């Protein structure tokens with residue numbers, strides 16, 4: 410295929426790009442660049458308006474999400490509910506009339522939480538006897554049957570842990586309570602904290618939930634053990650309980666009891682669910698979009714990521730319902746095992762093999778279906794997740810997924826932004842007409858790292874991390890109109906990318922997880 414497209418560089422474009430570069434902040438936030446209508450907006454106006462009207466009137470997508478949440482529910486890797494969801498998802502695609510519906514077999518880890526509890530026993534001022542609002546972290550080992558009773562050492566940061574002597578940590582439970590610095594920073598205490606504490610002799614770890622909202626709700630999520638360190642049990646506690654332990658620890662020694670049955674069982678066969686609208690002229694070229702079908706073992710996986718798979722599915726389904734026939738193939742994928750392993754994303758990359766150049770664009774929705782603002786375009790590879798901080802290094806905010814320095818763009822890359830701003834103009838009727846640098850997702854990471862242009866919706870992002878990985882991630886959190894706006898946006902962008910003459914470009918990442 411031809412990746413070298415003609416382009417027009419206008420003073421206005423450069424000014425916009427430079428303004429975008431200046432606006433870009435570390436992390437995921439960006440105010441975005443406005444749409445600039447061009448030839449694509451003119452060519453696809455009629456089709457796009459049909460899609461937008463149909464998407465805003467469509468109730469099938471939200472109805473499917475409702476069924477997934479209420480009748481299948483939470484679906485952690487290895488669970489029977491996940492495999493029920495996979496079978497149901499494939500049926501849904503077939504009923505919608507998609508082609509080449511299949512389940513790509515993928516082996517997934519099977520982590521089992523089992524029963525768990527925690528209690529503050531005593532403080533420096535005597536008995537406390539307060540149950541903890543806790544959730545074991547995904548992939549954690551359990552405690553011995555009788556549990557662990559130990560004194561808590563509170564640390565506000567990795568640096569504070571590094572400054573303690575092994576004698577101060579040995580045999581104790583480390584509590585990380587760094588405050589709230591955004592998900593990028595806080596999630597590092599969850600992923601890397603257990604092994605960092607274990608390296609100093611801790612027997613267990615508690616982590617303040619990675620959220621900005623204190624509603625006595627613990628947030629789980631995966632940890633990543635360093636194989637060189639002893640594996641110690643680790644749990645998230647509610648913000649309130651983390652703060653209480655911190656206050657008590659300032660008064661004197663605090664004893665906590667922790668009991669967790671968590672353990673691993675043998676890997677289970679699951680799979681990536683996929684279906685297509687086969688392209689009329691270039692069937693081998695693929696615009697892929699989707700989200701992840703697994704969730705945590707709490708709540709309903711409604712925002713994370715039921716909303717993502719159902720909005721992307723309905724976006725593709727609507728193109729088919731309207732009888733639109735894009736030149737390239739549009740593929741929907743429900744990736745598996747995003748939450749605790751990423752096996753689905755890796756298996757998809759393996760399936761693509763040396764045909765990676767035929768993946769025209771990858772659009773992942775895994776940030777919830779809050780009110781969308783526009784498209785995040787991280788088409789140029791780049792870091793996706795921070796590496797665990799090295800000993801002595803502070804936890805720092807990671808760069809946005811696929812973030813880029815706008816000033817380093819090549820001519821083709823600038824043309825890609827022109828394309829996206831042109832397409833975004835079609836989204837003006839639903840108010841989602843901005844393009845922001847930085848976008849992508851974990852499941853598409855293995856292909857975007859190899860140069861496939863990455864896209865993701867940008868939303869207001871007000872409450873996603875209030876619900877994320879908790880019992881509260883339930884259907885009622887997904888506003889039907891916001892869901893429809895996401896669906897409408899995804900559908901227009903996927904259709905135009907699959908049908909337009911030009912292509913976006915990507916850049917291979919030098920960074921690997």
Ligand SMILES: [Zn+2]
Pocket residue numbers: 701713714747775
């Ligand atoms: Zn997710």
